[in-house]
Each structure stands twice: as C-alpha cells, then as structure tokens.
Amino acid sequence: MKIENSLPCHQLPEVHPHNELQFTVATEEDFDDIMAISQDIYGGLDYLPSRFQAWLQETNRTVILARKQGKVIALESVCVIDDGETMLVEGLRVAPQERGKGVAGVLLRFCSQLVKAKHPEVKVSRLTRDDQLGAKDFQKYRLITKQGILLVRFCAEDLKLRIAELGLNMGSAGDGLHPSSTPVRLEPEEVIQIFLNNGVMQDILPNGTIVQDWQPFKPLSSNMAILLKKDIDWMVDDVSCPSVASLCTFPIRVPIGNDWYYLNIDMFGKDLTLALQQLVCHLRSHTDTLKGHVMCQVFLDPPLWRPMADFFKETLKVELVKEYTEQCVVESDVV
Ligand SMILES: CC(C)(COP(=O)(O)OP(=O)(O)OC[C@H]1O[C@@H](n2cnc3c(N)ncnc32)[C@H](O)[C@@H]1OP(=O)(O)O)[C@@H](O)C(=O)NCCC(=O)NCCS
Incomplete structure (x- = not known):
C-alpha cells in the first residue's frame, strides 16, 4: 500500500496492508475515472461532479483515491473542521464491481490515519449515513442527530405558477400560514451574530449542530467562515428570538439528465407553520428564474416530515420521490 502526491515518505501513516491497493491524492486529471465509478450514486443526485474541482482547491480537504493495478476503484474525501478537532468524511464510494470486499473499510482506516498523521489535534471523525444502521454500527x-429526509421533484416553471397562486402574502388567512411573521433572509453579519449565539440557537439546532445538507458543523467562527463561502440563503422567522432557521443552497446541476438541478433545504426547529413559510420563501426565490427540473431535498426534524410532505403533495401539487427516510450524523473517536 502506498500513497503518492501527498506526504513525504517518513510521514506516511502505518496501515494494515491490503496488498492490491495503492492510494493517491486525487487531481483534476482523475475526474473521468471518478465519474466512471460513480454511475447511479445517490439515485442520480451525486453532488461530486459539481463539487469536485472546488474540493481540490480547499486547503483543509484531501481527496484520496484507492487504485487497483493503477485503476481508480474508490474515493473518499476528508476535511478538517470544528477548529481542527473533527475530520469530516464525505463522498465515499467504491466501484460497483469492487463492493462488498472490504475496500471502503480499508480506505476509511487509511484516510483516518493519514489525517491523524497530518493533524494530530483531530479527535473525532464525523460522517452522515442514510442507509439502515444496526446495533453493530x-x-x-455515537449518534449526533437524526433528521428526516423529504425528497420531492418538480418542474421549476410549474412550481413557480403554483406558488404565485398561493399569493404574494403567504400569510393570508386560510392557507394555514401565520400572517404575523415574515421570514427574514439574513446578511452574513447577522448569520454570524445569530448562529454563534448559543443562547439563541441552542434549542433550534439539532444537538447544537448546523447540519448543512449532510455536513455537520459545530457553531464556531472557523466553521462559519466555511459555511459563508457557500452559496446559501439563510433565513429565520425572527432575528432576535428565532424559533425556526433554514438554509437553502442555490440549485446545483446533477447528472440525472439535461436541465436537472438539486436544491437542498435544511430546516431547524419544530414549528410547522414557520417552517412552511420559510420553505415557500426559499422555493419562490429559487424557482423565479430557474428553468428545468428540480430534485429538492429537505432535511428536517422527523415529526415535521409527514405534514410537510402533505403540504408538498396537496398544496404545491408536487410529487414525492420516496417515502420517509432519515440521515444519521454519527461520530467515532480517531485514535
Ligand atoms: C457504501 C460503499 C462505499 C461500501 O463500500 P464497500 O467496499 O462495499 O464496503 P466494505 O466491504 O468495506 O464494508 C462495509 C464497511 O463500510 C462501512 N460503510 C458502509 N457505508 C458507509 C458509509 N456511507 N460511510 C462510512 N462507512 C460505511 C460499513 O459500516 C462497513 O464497516 P465495518 O467493516 O466496520 O462493518 C459502497 O457500497 C458504495 O460505493 N455505495 C455507493 C455509494 C454510497 O452509497 N456511498 C455512501 C456515501 S454516504
């Protein structure tokens, strides 16, 4: 087992040999090979094609490939966050013909040791799993938090009309949405002020964690700097005393077909009415100019799943892609 393009030899971590595998740091030239092992991942919602180039530029991130006889067979990205305490594992994938042979396990252990060698201050590894976890897992x-996943699909132009029918004043009587409060879109300074205020956000964030899409961040200045570089709309119901906060990405292209986009909304808090208001505001702002099809994934407190799914189906006439699933943010010690 060897790694190229990364650490000088004397700094290489010791790993148990899995003789056929070599490890390399991914470069732009590897893009096509990575796409070749990524067919049909996440039901076509793979974010890697649109993020790969940016990932290579991030200074706190390493993208590692496992190769067999020189051929790319697996990928994992590791990113150091939480003031250097946490290693975030993302993008894990193994070529279909190589699954079930322990490759992911070897790659995970290798990356963990690599990060520990480079960043001895890292204490825990965090990742998000949306498959069925059992007692063995x-x-x-350790479970950090569990979120419901609501996946819907729609045509942007159709949804735009549907939202217009709801009326400009989302809070008008009869639609079940409060007239009294209008969601507030936050400026970066307000985001910092609100999200770094433990007293304000403690009851809203799941286990004190900002889970953006699948990435768990502790509310720390260093993490806010990472989050604020992303194209995200941040919203709350009330700047001084929020009950619901939400983050919505700008649409990114996904490889399901031509003109397919992915929109992610993270909803924090338990008040359904306020959550629906923010949902509609995000959808309105992103369907305003968008043309094409959208897969929209909302991560939310599990009890909000059913009523929000009903709102999508009955009020917005939007199709659910699947019934209830959930994602678990989990953590283990890096030793
Ligand atoms: C999930 C996947 C990477 C597993 O690869 P694999 O080489 O078949 O897995 P292994 O044979 O090493 O065995 C599974 C091990 O990986 C772990 N694992 C499975 N999915 C995992 C995930 N998403 N994140 C971290 N570990 C995972 C299992 O818990 C198991 O660990 P254990 O050995 O401690 O019990 C592979 O099936 C795959 O590429 N699937 C499609 C992409 C995907 O769903 N990726 C998940 C990203 S969230």
Missing part, C-alpha cells in the same frame, strides 16, 4: 458510532 452503533458499537462504533
């Missing part, structure tokens, strides 16, 4: 993981 919870022997190695």
Whole structure:
C-alpha cells in the first residue's frame, strides 16, 4: 500500500496492508475515472461532479483515491473542521464491481490515519449515513442527530405558477400560514451574530449542530467562515428570538439528465407553520428564474416530515420521490 502526491515518505501513516491497493491524492486529471465509478450514486443526485474541482482547491480537504493495478476503484474525501478537532468524511464510494470486499473499510482506516498523521489535534471523525444502521454500527458510532429526509421533484416553471397562486402574502388567512411573521433572509453579519449565539440557537439546532445538507458543523467562527463561502440563503422567522432557521443552497446541476438541478433545504426547529413559510420563501426565490427540473431535498426534524410532505403533495401539487427516510450524523473517536 502506498500513497503518492501527498506526504513525504517518513510521514506516511502505518496501515494494515491490503496488498492490491495503492492510494493517491486525487487531481483534476482523475475526474473521468471518478465519474466512471460513480454511475447511479445517490439515485442520480451525486453532488461530486459539481463539487469536485472546488474540493481540490480547499486547503483543509484531501481527496484520496484507492487504485487497483493503477485503476481508480474508490474515493473518499476528508476535511478538517470544528477548529481542527473533527475530520469530516464525505463522498465515499467504491466501484460497483469492487463492493462488498472490504475496500471502503480499508480506505476509511487509511484516510483516518493519514489525517491523524497530518493533524494530530483531530479527535473525532464525523460522517452522515442514510442507509439502515444496526446495533453493530452503533458499537462504533455515537449518534449526533437524526433528521428526516423529504425528497420531492418538480418542474421549476410549474412550481413557480403554483406558488404565485398561493399569493404574494403567504400569510393570508386560510392557507394555514401565520400572517404575523415574515421570514427574514439574513446578511452574513447577522448569520454570524445569530448562529454563534448559543443562547439563541441552542434549542433550534439539532444537538447544537448546523447540519448543512449532510455536513455537520459545530457553531464556531472557523466553521462559519466555511459555511459563508457557500452559496446559501439563510433565513429565520425572527432575528432576535428565532424559533425556526433554514438554509437553502442555490440549485446545483446533477447528472440525472439535461436541465436537472438539486436544491437542498435544511430546516431547524419544530414549528410547522414557520417552517412552511420559510420553505415557500426559499422555493419562490429559487424557482423565479430557474428553468428545468428540480430534485429538492429537505432535511428536517422527523415529526415535521409527514405534514410537510402533505403540504408538498396537496398544496404545491408536487410529487414525492420516496417515502420517509432519515440521515444519521454519527461520530467515532480517531485514535
Ligand atoms: C457504501 C460503499 C462505499 C461500501 O463500500 P464497500 O467496499 O462495499 O464496503 P466494505 O466491504 O468495506 O464494508 C462495509 C464497511 O463500510 C462501512 N460503510 C458502509 N457505508 C458507509 C458509509 N456511507 N460511510 C462510512 N462507512 C460505511 C460499513 O459500516 C462497513 O464497516 P465495518 O467493516 O466496520 O462493518 C459502497 O457500497 C458504495 O460505493 N455505495 C455507493 C455509494 C454510497 O452509497 N456511498 C455512501 C456515501 S454516504
């Protein structure tokens, strides 16, 4: 087992040999090979094609490839966050013909040791799993939080009309949405002020964590700097005393077909009415100019899943892609 393009030899971590595998740091030239092992990942919602180039530029991130006889067979990205305490594992994938042979396990251990060698201050590894976890998994993981996943699909132009029918004043009587409060879109300074204020956000954020899409961040200045570089709309119901906060990405292209986009909305808080208001505001702002099809994934407190799914189906006439699923943010010690 060897790694190229990364650390000088004397700094290489010791790993148990998995003789056929070599490890390299991914470069732009590897893009096509990575796409070749990524067919059909996440039901076509793979974010990697649109993020790969940017990932290579991030100074706190390393993208590692596992190769067999020189051929790319697996990828994992590791990113150091939470003031250097946490290693975030993302993008894990193994070529279909190589699955079930322990490759992911070897790659995970290799990356963990690589990060520990480069960043001895890293204490824990965090990742998000949306598959069924069992008792065996919870022997190695601590659960940080669980979120419901609501996945819907729509044509942007159709949804725009539907939202216009709801009326400009979302809070008008009869639509079940409060007239009294209008969601506030936050400026970066307000985001910092509100999200770094523990007293204000403690009851809203799941286990004190800002889960953006699948990435868990502790509310720390260093993490806010990472988050604020992303194209995200931040919203709350009330700047001084929020009950619901939400983050919505700008649409990114996904490889399901031509003109397919992915929109992610993270909803924090338990008040359904306020959550629906913010949902509609985000959808309105992103369908205003967008042309094409959208897969929209909302991560939310599990009890809000059913009523929000009903709102999508009955009020917005939007199709659910799948029934209830959830994602678990989990953590384990890096030793
Ligand atoms: C999930 C996937 C990477 C597993 O690869 P694999 O080489 O078949 O897995 P292994 O044979 O090493 O065995 C599974 C091990 O990986 C772990 N694993 C499975 N999915 C995982 C995930 N998403 N994140 C971290 N670990 C995972 C299992 O818990 C198991 O660990 P254990 O050995 O401690 O019990 C592979 O099936 C794949 O590429 N699937 C499509 C992409 C995907 O769903 N990626 C998940 C990203 S969230």
